[in-house]
Amino acid sequence: MRDMVRRVVRCAVGLMWGAAAAVVELLCTVLAGLLLLLVVAWPRGRRAVLRPVLAGARGLTELERARLRIWLGVHTSPVYEDTQALGYLACRWALGVLGAVVMLSAAVGLGYGTSWTYLWLLVDDVRNTAAVVYTSLAGLFLLFLTLQGILGVAELEGKLARRLLGPRHQEELERRIAELSASRAAVVDAVNDERRRIERDLHDGVQQRLVALGMLLGRALRSEDPDRADRLLRQAHEESRQALDDLREVAWRIYPTTLDEAGLRAALETVAERASVPVRVEYGLTGEPERAVATVAYFVVCEAVTNAVKHAAPTRIVVAVGSEEGALHVRVEDDGRGGANASGSGLFGLARRVAALDGRLEVRSPPGGPTLVTAELPCA
Structure with missing residues (x-):
């Protein structure tokens, strides 16, 4: 329940940002269309106008990709053409307007749904109690519908971005073949x-x-x-x-036998017990993941903890394991001196292990710390 509420709140914030961005995107799309219409019969002028238009479209699209990734949890391919970016912006503003309508409806539903509280607090004599109750119930029902609408619009945002910014089918097949060859x-x-x-x-x-x-x-x-x-x-x-x-x-x-005998949680607790600094394990999985995923998650934690103890001199390490939207998330954070080298043999080997499962590994370790190692592994 808490994860659902957190997701709805994040999607709501993302849609509000998207509604504000839709105004800019609509203006830029109209302006780009007018400029290109003026020079449609002038090839040199068309090239001169098209260059800044496409550059601006790519800049706005990168902001959109950041919004989708941070607030909606949608990851899109960074490889796309400038013309794809312009086409995406030309379609995306409509979803931004839809998101604004949904958020406005949510505000109206919230206002009517809680109207009974301030009516009875501020009005001494409420004459039509039934009308107040009906209004509140209707507002709560509208709020419920708009909450579903928030998730629906967020899903549409992701589908539109993946459809218009993703590589074409042939390019996707070639990219996949290259990834499989590299991972092998x-x-x-x-x-x-x-x-x-x-x-x-x-x-x-x-x-x-x-x-x-x-x-x-x-x-x-x-x-x-x-x-x-x-x-x-x-x-x-x-x-x-x-x-x-x-x-x-x-x-x-x-390979730890504990992983086979007692599962991932027990194996991670063993890593925490063997470490020379305090390690707190926050385990949020309700079931046992697949063997290959559990093994990679274990080695990510083990290597990250070992590196931190050896090189960063931390006073505490926090290991968090959870799942969201069909992926297992591993997070290892320490308060050491930082400066970890992501291209070093240990972390580079981890990155290859994670990539072999179509996962992602990210290392953030500024000088002075803290160091944060995160891994996302696809998991059924």
Whole structure:
């Protein structure tokens, strides 16, 4: 319920901004049409007029794309032609007017729906009680209809933007083929990078421990002093325990068994417990996501927390996992020093993991902090 109210409020704000933008878009469309009509038979003049007109159309369209993304949650392709932008603005202003009508109707419905409160508070003697009740009920009904209209207009906004600003079918197929080829190559690179990391961890950690263990046992066997041999055996026992811990750490980083046995929430709580700084996990999923999605979400959190602890010196880390409109959202924020390099090996590998599922990874880490890592993964 709270998510629905938040969505309606965000869509309402987006439609109000859209209504204001519709006035500018209508004026620009009419002005562009008049200018082009004046030079329609003059090729050189048409080119001279068309250049600033298309540049202005692209600027307004970029503002529209930002409004759709921030307030309506609609993501559109950044690859579109200037003529597409002009055509979009020529159609979009009508939806802006429709949004203004819906918002005005919502205000009227809210006013009539709450009229009984200020009538009974301000008027000493309300003579026609039935009329007040009927008016309030009619206002509440109108408010209910307009709330549905807000969501409907927001949906139309998204469909119009995707239809007019999206790539053509052939271009979309070519783009998709290129993305699949790139993601396939990225998966192969990620697997190879993971193998190299495992080999490095085994060589620098477990292997060195085992070499030291063998040397300690050899010295203990050659020692003729029982006390010295006992000390060496105790050191060997401690070294074997640390080697076992290192081996468990390597195995845990490859793939945590908790993810299969207890689910994503338990795996994230394990990450929080193992971190050396306080980590708060806000888990908002009601069900368990698909295995591939859960695995990528886990590694996003694990890598982001590990990077923050290693490089940012934070005092707290907040991990939030939720779902909205068919996508799983992961958010990791720390209050460290910032300056994280999104092209570094760890975060770049995460970006390839996320891209393999048609998801998006974004890293915002200004110098001085805070650092915010967000991932959006398609999820049924």
